[in-house]
Amino acid sequence: MIARAPLAAVVLALALGAAVPARAERLIVSVSNHRVTVTPNYSGEELVLFGSVERDAATPATRTGYDLVVTVSGPRADMVTRRKERRLGIWINTDSRQFLQVPAYLALFSNRPFDAIASPEVTRRQQLGLNNVLLTQRVGPDYADVVPNDPFRSAFVRLRTQHGLYREETSAVTFLTPTLFRTGIPLPGEVPIGTYDVEIKLFADGALVTKTETAFEIVKVGFEQFVANAARNNGFVYGLVTAFMALMTGWMASIVFRKD
């Protein structure tokens, strides 16, 4: 036992030492579409992220088993999670917890379970898995994340997952060859508009080897964008037009269906 501990430390130091300065591996990635447009018939889409691990002379020849974790995080927003309780015989919202600048969409994909990729210490530090991703909350006077089994945090993650907005799939990344990989990024119909950051982390022997980033954006185009912008920026005109539209529809109906 006593002899084995220093040995492990040496192996770890070697692994880290080999990876960091030499940049032995390089990740080259791309998503199938960098600009997803939300059109009137938009009802969800799936992007494909593909890439390869480039090895060079500095790469230790013995290192072959790679692990990949892909984190897709959408535009950030403040959210509030409320809990209902029974008061005077009815169920009403009582307690609430504020989540500050958390991703509106969050997806974590990997080629095998996170705990098999790295040690608990590494998975926590690298924010691997929905349980380890930092979700800042206002807890009393503090801003902090809480333990994964906190009722508000777990309810928040569960509800977002039900809507397909948070997801964690530990078998989504597939290696086509030992260095060529792909994964799908499913985007549900109610996906928020904005910029999506994709972070790809390469692990080998339980340690982070290298990482790279890419991004794509989801935009409303044409009529959808026009309506949404008008509603937000020119509320008065938008209201007038909507009211006018209502009157016109009513008037048309009274003409079309006129009985006398």
Added chain:
Amino acid sequence: MQLYLPIADLPVNVFLILAMGAAVGFVSGMFGIGGGFLMTPLLIFVGISPAVAVASVSSHIAASSFSGALSYWRRRAIDPALAMVLLCGGTVGTALGVWTFTLLRSLGQLDLLIALSYVILLSTVGALMFWEGLRAIMRTRRGVAPLARRSGSHGWIHGLPLKMRFKRSKIYLSVIPVVVVGLIIGFIGAVMGIGGGFILIPIMIYLLRVPTSTVIGTSMVLTLVTMVIATMLHAVTNHLVDAVLALILMVGGVTGAQFGARAGQKIRGEHLRLLLGLLILAVGIRFAVELGIRPDELFTVRETGGAG
């Protein structure tokens, strides 16, 4: 066919929404009401957030009441003076309603308020209407002539000052209760996303003694104006009116209303009231049950801004 709603931010099936609009339009044409109290819960049921539903339905009701008001206007079944006085209260009430709506939304209690007011209002009005319709049917079964109106009841309303003559309705009435009624209906309408016709018409008939010849047309004018104002205010303050959703509802609604009106003419008045009472009561009870039983999901998540 799926269509993406730009404000509600979710895709919906156009035919489902169109069918809902037509079904509610049918009911509203049949009973001569706006149908908001059915439309708003239905929209919430298909996944549209209560706030967007309430705001968008107000423009839908504006459309259906405008087509109704036009045909009543042609038949000279609208009392302009009475409508103007009602509107004095209605405008203020609507503004207060939208303000309350915004405030409660920020406190996270909007859904509760909407549900509670549905329970209280719909159960009460529905039960009263059902009871009234039932009694009328029993009276005709027994062959007893309907009771004549007891003159002199509600004397206190007719004793109020600031009396005014409403020529077309042929009534002489204080403006105070009229303004108050307008205020309450405007407030309720803006908060709950309903036109309020199903409450306003009984109040006008039984409390203000407005003759049946002008009551529906005049109430439609109040509904029309309060709902146009509500649409404007919801659009300006909360940015929640989904014009695409509203348009689909309107088209379905005005079409359904025409068929509903024809069906309504074939049913006897007291049966109609009984049916309407049952319908309103059913919606009220549904909301009550939802409040009373333990929900499957105790938690809700809502965005509070800061997106970007």
